[in-house]
Amino acid sequence: LKTNSFLQDAVVFKFTNFECKSYNLSWFVFHNYRLKAVSRDRVLLNMNGTVLHPVNNIHLHAKIFKRASGFKPWVLESNIDACRYMRKPYDPFISIVYNIFKEFTNINHTCPYVGLQVVKDFYLKPELLHLPFPSGEYLLTMKWYFNRKRQFETNVSFIYVEDLLNRN
Ligand SMILES: *[C@@H]1O[C@H](CO)[C@@H](O)[C@H](O)[C@H]1NC(C)=O
Numbered sequence: 001l002k003t004n005s006f007l008q009d010a011v012v013f014k015f016t017n018f019e020c021k022s023y024n025l026s027w028f029v030f031h032n033y034r035l036k037a038v039s040r041d042r043v044l045l046n047m048n049g050t051v052l053h054p055v056n057n058i059h060l061h062a063k064i065f066k067r068a069s070g071f072k073p074w075v076l077e078s079n080i081d082a083c084r085y086m087r088k089p090y091d092p093f094i095s096i097v098y099n100i101f102k103e104f105t106n107i108n109h110t111c112p113y114v115g116l117q118v119v120k121d122f123y124l125k126p127e128l129l130h131l132p133f134p135s136g137e138y139l140l141t142m143k144w145y146f147n148r149k150r151q152f153e154t155n156v157s158f159i160y161v162e163d164l165l166n167r168n
Pocket residue numbers: 019020021071141153154155
């Protein structure tokens with residue numbers, strides 16, 4: 001029977017763009033960041049970069065935009081103390097993002113951070129998104145601060161198409 005694969009195909013959740021930029025090459029450098037489509041529904045995100053000096057004070061400003069003739073701010077936005085968060089998660093929005101990507105990275109530890117930071121073959125699994133997202137294209141911007149100064153930025157866009165057939 002084809003029903004099962006048809007229902008699974010009805011959810012699309014994949015990366016569409018990925019941009020990174022360092023604002024302080026003496027503290028954080030990107031070596032590589034790219035997307036690679038491996039099938040119609042799966043796009044892998046790879047990123048690596050080096051923290052050149054140990055950092056114990058990290059803040060993250062994360063914000064979601066939704067495309068509607070240009071990306072417009074959407075409902076989700078958080079500012080967190082990342083060192084505190086890694087000791088004990090306390091922000092529900094960041095936890096949604098972190099839970100989707102933690103198995104693909106070596107950042108799963110507490111501060112300090114130093115040396116090579118890697119995200120490897122990360123792809124989006126709809127079953128990990130415990131949130132009702134309307135279908136559309138989204139942009140997640142993340143601005144990273146060390147000692148309260150902006151160091152680098154990662155922008156990732158993705159599309160999400162609801163599984164309308166599986167509802168009720
Ligand atoms: C990330 O997106 C924001 C909002 O659109 C934009 O201002 C910023 O320049 C982008 N940064 C990069 C590295 O693409």
